[in-house]
Amino acid sequence: MLPKKQDADTQSEIRAYFNRLGLPPPEDEPSCTRALLEQLQLAHVTRIPYENLDILAGRPLPMTWQGQFQKMVANRRGGYCFELNGLFANLLSALGYEVTTYMGRFLRGETTIPMRRHRVIRAVCAEGTFICDVGVGQSAPRYPLELVPGRIQEQFGETYKITREPFFGYVIHDLHRGQWRRFYSFTEEEQLDIDFVMPSFYCEKSPDSIFNKALMLSIKTLDGRKTIDGQLFRTFSGDGVAENRIASATELNALLQEHFNLDPPGLDQAGDFLARSQARA
Incomplete structure (x- = not known):
């Protein structure tokens, strides 16, 4: 993970990352605000795509910051949730946000309880606690969602809310054709980079995977x-x-x-x- 104390190499990587996002270089110690968080997530989802080219090519996907940075920033590629949200989580941590990553269940369109195969970011700053996600290929929030259960959150013509359920934990919902539908859920067990290796291997290699x-x-x-x-x-x-x-x-x-x-x-x-x-x- 990128260190929170920024040395010259880290600052160089952050500048390269901002350039990939189409943003001007940040200050050496930017303020960790909600506005910056929104700016970064919007830039991310409109500049770095969700894609599965390496899976189709049979190349193993990187689950470390170094590998994700090389692929998606230096080599101008994209990725899927484990990669994209891993990359973004490390950037936010390096900028000074308090960051935790969780494992989630993607619920949209499911009729039974699916396995955990989605990476979720929680980022905390002085203005609140937010769920950040740059790793969904379908319709999804362009701005982070404030982690406040029951609050209706509107952005870019879309409407979301977060609830809590005994089994699923936090559940993100989106308003679709006048009806609330479950989007994805997560519980609050912190996950490390290594925890995503096994579910990603399933997504890359299983004959039942939709990604290959x-x-x-x-x-x-x-x-x-x-x-x-x-x-x-x-x-x-x-x-x-x-x-x-x-x-x-x-x-x-x-x-x-x-x-x-x-x-x-x-x-x-x-x-x-x-x-x-x-x-x-």
């Missing part, structure tokens, strides 16, 4: 998100959903650069990704 079948990419916009699901590129906005089928490796790589802020793979690998995604599209 086809292309899955998503990046937020101010009024929606852009996704690649299999061979389909979609843009969600206030005007609805626009959909196009990706016809070639060259087109895929152009989309990755233009819409997902990624350095693309070689054309042969991009073509392999599309071929593996054919059944899903």
Whole structure:
């Protein structure tokens, strides 16, 4: 984890991270405020995408700060929840926030109780305690949610609340077509980087995993998100959903650069990704 006491190397990494987020370099000791937390999370979800390219390529995913920084900042890639929220948690800790990471259950769309396979960040500053999450490819908060059960929290045309339940612990809900639905839950056992190795291995390698079948990419916009699901590129906005089928490796790589802020793979690998995604599209 990045040390809270910032030496020259740490400051250099933080400046590189802010540059990846499209933000100006921070002060040497920035104030840990709610406003900065909101600025950072919004920049993160609109600049560093949710993606599974390494899983499809068979490359092990990094569960350490050093590996995540190299992949997503230095090499201009994205990741999924274990990686994205691991990277973000370390940044917040280095900036001076009090940070704890938890394991959560992703509940949206589930009819039975699912395994714990989602990484969650709690960040504390003088203005309150917040749940931060930059690792969800579906619709999700662009700003941190204040950890206050029962409070209705609106942002970017979306509405959320947090409740507590005896089994699930804290439960994040979103308002969908006039009805509250469970989003994800977590309990308050602190998790270390090593605790995410086993669930990530399941997501990477299990034949039952949804993550190793086809292309899955998503990046937020101010009024929606852009996704690649299999061979389909979609843009969600206030005007609805626009959909196009990706016809070639060259087109895929152009989309990755233009819409997902990624350095693309070689054309042969991009073509392999599309071929593996054919059944899903």
